[in-house]
Amino acid sequence: HCSAKLTPIILLLLDITPMLPVLEGVVMELQDCALPLLKEIIPTDKEEVAFKDLDAAILVGSMPRKEGMERKDLLKANVAIFKNQGAALDKYAKKTVKVLVVGNPANTNCLVAAKSAPSIPKENFSCLTRLDHNRARSQVAMRCGIPATQVKNVIIWGNHSSTQYPDVHHCKVNMSGSELTCFDAIKDDDWLKGDFITTVQQRGAAVIKARKLSSAMSAAKAICDHMRDIWSGTHEGEFTSMGVYSTGNSYGVPEDLIYSFPVQIQNKTWKIVDSLAINDFSKSKMDATAAELVEERDTAVAFLGV
Ligand code: LMR
Numbered sequence: 536h537c538s539a540k541l542t543p544i545i546l547l548l549l550d551i552t553p554m555l556p557v558l559e560g561v562v563m564e565l566q567d568c569a570l571p572l573l574k575e576i577i578p579t580d581k582e583e584v585a586f587k588d589l590d591a592a593i594l595v596g597s598m599p600r601k602e603g604m605e606r607k608d609l610l611k612a613n614v615a616i617f618k619n620q621g622a623a624l625d626k627y628a629k630k631t632v633k634v635l636v637v638g639n640p641a642n643t644n645c646l647v648a649a650k651s652a653p654s655i656p657k658e659n660f661s662c663l664t665r666l667d668h669n670r671a672r673s674q675v676a677m678r679c680g681i682p683a684t685q686v687k688n689v690i691i692w693g694n695h696s697s698t699q700y701p702d703v704h705h706c707k708v709n710m711s712g713s714e715l716t717c718f719d720a721i722k723d724d725d726w727l728k729g730d731f732i733t734t735v736q737q738r739g740a741a742v743i744k745a746r747k748l749s750s751a752m753s754a755a756k757a758i759c760d761h762m763r764d765i766w767s768g769t770h771e772g773e774f775t776s777m778g779v780y781s782t783g784n785s786y787g788v789p790e791d792l793i794y795s796f797p798v799q800i801q802n803k804t805w806k807i808v809d810s811l812a813i814n815d816f817s818k819s820k821m822d823a824t825a826a827e828l829v830e831e832r833d834t835a836v837a838f839l840g841v
Contacts, residue, residue, distance in 0.1 A: 542766070543574040549585035550578070550596075586627035593758060594620055594648065597638025599749075607834060610643065614838040617644040621651025630655055633765050633803065636662040637758060641695045642778045642793040643831040647839060649780065649793070658805070661765075662778030664699070664795035666750065666757035667691040671701040671735045675708065678731075679720050685709040686717075690797045691735075691776035692817075693824025694831075699795065700820035701735040703727055705811055728816065769800045774808045785809055786821060792828045 546565065550558045558578045565576055579585050586592070598612035617636070624632060632655060636645035645662035649655075671689040676682060687707050692700040708720035721727055734741075742750045761777065769775055774797040783790030785807045797808040813821070 543572050545575045545577065546573065547585045548576065548578045549582065550580060552580045555580055582623040583627060586623045589628040589632045591762060592624060592628060592632055592634045593637060594634065595637045597644055610640065610831065610834050611838050613638070613640065613644050614647050614835050617647040618651045618839060621648035624648065625652035625654050628655070632659060634660045635758065635761055636660070637754065639695070640831060642828055643835050645778060645793040646832060647835055650839065657780040660780065660793070662695060662793050663757060663761055664691040664695050664776045664778050665761040666754050667695060667699055667701065667735060668776040669753065669757055669760065670738045674731055674734055675703060675706065675717060675721065679708060679710060681710060687773050691795045692821045693795055694828050695778065695795065696827065697736045698824040698827045699736055700817065700824055701732055702817055704814065704817060764800050765803055774799050777805060779805060786813060788821070788825050789829055792825065792832060794825065794828060
């Protein structure tokens, strides 16, 4: 876990031309953080500068859904954006680049970017479900009255949307020195199979309702967690959740989707945790979120060809 801690970073910040003065404010704030490992900051509106020789790309810019907009309209606008970003990665970035897609709909945007960067391995692309993973972990911890560090191996399956399935069947809770299953620790199966799931599924919307803005701090923290785990690996006996490319060989999830799975990471390479027992309750929820992703993909792919 030392290498990532000591790696100096050059930040390339890309935005559209009219936003450059605002970006300058972000640069000032970054400078004012006096971050020990931040070596250089390069703000730009040029793709050939922003994507050149990248080791890591965090794609946060997407078209947010506005009032009266259909899901399809949103997808169409985002297919154009992520096709472009994938092509720029393909052209300018290192072939070893690790790409994290955050902008919504994150899974499908990630798939579009991966498909638009044929010279970069699909395994190098992932989308953010760590925010949902952290939300699930924290909900369990709060319910038990313990720190989130004492809760491990929650799973987020599927789409970063309200169909996602936060699963605690393999979660372990450390309470007063003993390790319990989540069901034994919480002793309220109805909550775990009901309100817990909907709370995590709806959390993004609840934050928007309260803040009048979508999550920022928690999303930024989740991005750091995700990237740190890619660079440093996951802890022994623990897994995390990431949207990754499905080859159709795990848990009956269709191929050619970016689907959130439990993963373990070593040497900057993720592996799906493959042998977990799945009951019927879980299976139906995993299938429902897969079905939504298939629909999103088919709509997006139709736009890709246009
Ligand atoms: C979140 O999970 O907080 C965001 O993805 C919500 C959103 O729609 O921006």
